[in-house]
Amino acid sequence: MLDRYTEMKQWRKNKMETVSANPFTLNEWHDEIIRITVKRALDQVQSERGAPPAPFVFFLMGSGGRFEQGIWSDQDHGLIFHGGPHCQDYFLTLGKEIAVGLDLVGYELCDGNVMASNPMWCQSIHGWKQQISDWLTEASWTSLRYFSTFFDSRGLIGDNRFLHDLKDHSFSMIHDHPELFLRFIDNVDLIKKGIGVFGQFLPEFRGEQSGQINIKQTTFFPYVNALRLLALKEKIYVPSTLSRFQKIKHLYPYIHSFEPYFIQLLYFRLHFQQNARSYQQVHFISLDDLSKKDKKELKWLMRKGHDLFSETKKIIEDGCSRW
Template identity: 30%
Template sequence: MKNTIADRVYDFLKKYPPFDIINKEDLVSIAENVIIVYLEKGKVLFKNDDTKHDHFYLVKEGGVVLKKNELADAEIIDICDEGDVFGLRPLITNDSYMMTAIAEEEALVYGIPIDVFKPIIEKEHNVGLYLIESFTSKTKNPFSKKFAQDFYQDSPANLKSEDLEELQTIKYSKDPICISMDDLAIKAANRMTDYKVSSLIVVDENKLPIGMVTDKDFRKKVVTGLYSSKVPVKEIMNFPVNTYKKNLTVTEAQLALVQNQSGHLVITEDGTDQTKAIGILTNHDIVVSQGNSASGLMKAIRRAKQPKELRKIRQQIAQLLKGYFFQSIPLHIITQIIHELTEAINIRAIEIALQKMPQRPPVKFAWLSLGSHGRKEQLLVTDQDNALVFEDVPEEKYESVKKYFTILSNRVNTILNKVGYEFCPADMMARNPKWCQSLTEWKTQFSHWIHNVETEDILYSSIFFDFNRTYGDKELVQELAHSIFSATDYNPMFFTLMSRSALQNPSPLGFFKQFLVEQDGEHKDLFDIKARALMPLTDMARILILSHKVKSINNTAERYEKLAELEPNNKDFYLACSYAAKSLIKFRTKHGLIHHDSGRYIKLNELTKEEKMKLKRCFKTISELQEIIKLRFKVTQLL
């Protein structure tokens, strides 16, 4: 006769990890031996120090809270809802319980027999790994470095460098041809011809590399008549030399060529210019190793003359991102490469716009990138957030100068829109005269935001405090940054109000750990990962780093890593925050790539149980961080 109860248990188990990866025969055996436990609200299933049960448990319906003990005010360790596994200690450690399980509401629980389950773990390695991870997450300090790495690591634990072409050591040209800095240019040209090479390493009297001379240098400097072929090589060489270690990976080499805007890297024994050169690495070596490279796209960006060319390159960058992402290249490497390419597109857009202006800029200026671009966190294509600051001018010249930069900004924003970056819905772009101002105007603006904090001012502060110079004069930006930090000195109310604003972000989870979704509008029933998870982490990192007066670190994960240095007592916790930030960005990017959108709104029914579990671990970190912010900046009385 058919066992209908066992069939129902089987149908339920197969939907949730780790039971979803167990073969049918073994899962049927488990289902036939499961016990069903009904718990009234407040009923204790097991207590701290109780002798181990013969089963571990899975929530079928309702909710079970795990606490330190039975007391009403005891610390809550976890809340388990449908599909969550708990009570694993007897299976993993074979000793007494170290927490208490209480039904937070009427609940139905399946008891999985340990003696039936253990043989399955022995032959199904992944099943055991999942249960150990679940057990660890409910017992260990979630802010320890090891725990954070387990949950927020950038790549799978079983990933090996030989499995990924991009992580292999790149091949380069060995036994490079060198020339003395005092040798004549004509000798260098003859040597390049004799050895059939396109570049030479220039060395000093100790044979240490100090520069490079290439066939391009001869075309631009000697053939054009700018320099005589009789000048010393040091007069036409490129310097300083870019040196790197010999075991450079393909991706590291790619990033180095992009960052240094160079077609050549000199390989030395220890990676510095204090040891002799042992090889040369070129863009050609990258192309041979990988084909369509980031450095190749960078060159294409610099050659582009029209927005449509940049748009095509941006689409290629999106494909490059997808390739990197689904090969599990470490996130920090992906982020650096994509940021450099995005930055280059913005710079080229500004250069094209300047070429269309009737005259050169009347005074010094700088283009500021804001938001996720300013934080170097923009992987997917989003809308524009930018501003422009120009040098102070006499009052009689102000209107004409302002008009020039407003027109320039409008052209840049229009080009970027054609490339694929949408206009900001709130018009927080440099084309808006409010965000195209002189240095003194910007100083006054920031001072107003800091000293007269209103709701709208806090919103602007959260965006504009993350500015990053993309193009233009460094000194203008440095002076602006200095004035901001000076204005925040001895201003505790500013940090309190900023903290209050950060704490008003919508919560990601309800009391029973269910994901809170949008209740109405276009995104009804979807989970907003930006507003409910990424923004709280970003906002609180900004507040903490500003309170420490740390300049020039805008990236959220890097801010938490810096905080770990500044506050050793909270090191593990801040590292967990850093890993959480990376994990959430990675999660959003993954879903954005799958659905060809910004990845902001998530369909919960598409998430696996493992994905939900990992997201909830990130949310726990956010919850603890909010408590720190409340206490440190005395926000409690204002909420």
């Protein structure tokens, strides 16, 4: 099985150059690689422990869940199974095999352990509902981060109805407790600034990334966080930022007008990821690599993202004042 994962890594490396210029083609390729790897992991576990003891769904979260992965990506995934607690050991074994397989193929292990090998992210439907309830009841910075990570999810293999059921449960809880919307805003409101008051870039000033801009935190997050907030408000199940833009098109025409900027950002980010050699490098852009035109474009995309988030924040706060 190790050889099969190694073959997958080489296949991924060989094909990457042909798909890396287009963010949508690239993410379809990521899906294909991950799907094949997970199926091979399942074959391995079935050869040792037999067929799965219950129906399940394997799902992606984070950038993978949103169909927004770059050239390099780490792992964010989970498992939901329709069975009792006695099934968890089997699915944890599967989760560990998936994590090992994806790591060998070229997707780094998640630093935060947001993987199906972790019992927190590998549970029965009942266990998941209880955990979501606990996260939203506690409503701490950490618990809402966990929930937001889960909410940006989509099934890749298995029964997608399980994930839909959990999002139903989430929407029910949130709309019964509208004060949670303000907590969600607080959770994502501290956006790292990329531009100073005089219009100058604010790059990292220490360590290996000195002189570089963290495009993920300064530019990408405002778009992603804004559309997630509206998805929670409007009970939108789809996880990708572009799909969320489409769903709110008629509800919030002004918000929808920011969609072209996000598409522009996807291509801009991907263009400057081409020379990245690791997941650690992929979120940073050196100012030395940017032409005058590039810098102007990046500042524009940053400002539009912050405008979008500010407008979204007003919508959520105005709605809360009426509830």
